[in-house]
Amino acid sequence: MAETRYCALPECGKPFEPKSYNAKYCSSECQKTATNRRLLEKYHEKKAARAGKKRVCKSFDCNTILSRYNSDVHCETCQARLARAKRENIFDILNHIEFRED
Numbered sequence: 001m002a003e004t005r006y007c008a009l010p011e012c013g014k015p016f017e018p019k020s021y022n023a024k025y026c027s028s029e030c031q032k033t034a035t036n037r038r039l040l041e042k043y044h045e046k047k048a049a050r051a052g053k054k055r056v057c058k059s060f061d062c063n064t065i066l067s068r069y070n071s072d073v074h075c076e077t078c079q080a081r082l083a084r085a086k087r088e089n090i091f092d093i094l095n096h097i098e099f100r101e102d
């Protein structure tokens with residue numbers, strides 16, 4: 001019976017039948033993604049080590065350490081919050097304009 005493994009790429013995780021005993025990924029695509037990520041991670045690790053500090057979310061009330069994969073200055077939570085605030089702000093402005101017409 002063929003062995004079933006699960007792709008080692010977290011966002012994939014698909015079950016697959018390994019073609020070789022040390023196959024970790026379901027496809028060459030996932031393999032490539034994982035390899036690139038590892039290289040990128042190493043690169044950022046080196047860069048962070050050189051800078052001597054971790055990047056922290058720029059929001060004044062947030063101390064979340066930013067993910068290596070996050071190139072933004074805000075953490076994902078704050079990014080979502082800011083996007084929401086922006087949307088609400090636009091609605092506020094629209095409401096304001098309506099109110100000013102009377």
Ligand SMILES: [Zn+2]
Nearest residue numbers: 007012026030
């Ligand atoms: Zn995969």
Ligand SMILES: [Zn+2]
Nearest residue numbers: 057062075078
């Ligand atoms: Zn944050």
